[in-house]
Amino acid sequence: MHKKLTVLLIDDHPEFAELVRRWLVPANDAGFIFDWSDSLKKGLDRLAKGGVDAVLLDLGLPDSKGLETFTTASTQAHGVPIVILSGGQTGLALEMVERGAQDYVVKTDCTRELLVRTLLFAIGRASHKTAKEGWIIALLGTKGGVGTTTIALSLASILARERSVVLVEMSPTFGSLASHLQVHNLSRNLSHCLNPDSRSPGSGDPKAALWAYKNVPGLSILFGPQTAGECAEIDPGRAGSLLQSLAALADYVIVDLPASLSGANRAVIESSSSMALVVERNPVCARLAGKMARTIESWNAASLPLGAVLVSRAPVGCPAPLPEIESLLKCRVLGVVPPAPDLCLRAQNAGMPVAVLNPESQMSGSLDDLSETLAPARLGFATRQAGNGGFRA
16 A cells, blocks of 8 residues: 555634545545644644645634745745645735745635645645656556547647647557658657667767657657667666656656556656546446556555546447446546547648647547646646535635
């Protein structure tokens, strides 16, 4: 079992504290331990004892208010991520994010799903991201042919509208991205980074192996192997080192992983900031994804937010209900990508990502929403608020 995450709530509303406790402890799919202090002084005393993974901080406490509350807490948190609880003053909450808070949630809009997701991303950022590193997103197909590469390419294109992005085809065998984008005569690819040749200038340099995609100026791609001689199992240590080198070159690194629980995939996942399993919307694939999710959780990647993206390659008359799929997955559904076989075929024929060929399509819209879930830094680390039925102070 992986380590449970201790969340300290500093808030003087007993009803809200009880609601948060019920959200975090009984469901427990992230492995939380709940702790509560009803004043800043008591909260700081608890922080001083150590063992806290995240703080939920209300800015209106009996012994402290507003900016002073966050300033005092942050100076004594010593790197523990702080999530601000806003009573509706989002301007003040955003100011706290600019001053170093990891994120904020509005109490009146807060739901269990939103709170868990916000906490996991906050802890993940504190654990995996430094100021000089990019946000790493791993996409793992549960089996071949589910569309992982198509999703990874469009996600990278969407994020590259605003930030610099590197898309990596982390495959031990032939990569398909070059064929999709109709790129020919590549001089460098993944194999040259993982197995450098001292006789070849630039071999082993990740930056030299990146291909700049002119249709999306912010996007660079590291293609998978292109010849039989370049295909080989990937060493986990080299995969992890390569990923860290690429994270220093871009704001986001998106890794397209093959359907495997190999040592190399494990090294990538454990180095990532967030990840998603790509799953066909049927019970057979969902059961397989559930097994993979449990395996990944056993790798002690407790602070890594793990969810699933449901895809349909073709329209289905009676798709499996989402509650049934979620019960089989053993993890949250982060997004649902609608079927668009004709659009995907046109994108391949045009040598373009779906999100570039038709950014107004329903499929592109669903991927745009997914990008905000997997890459919260896109919104300045301020999570979009959604949902009803939250606590009202």
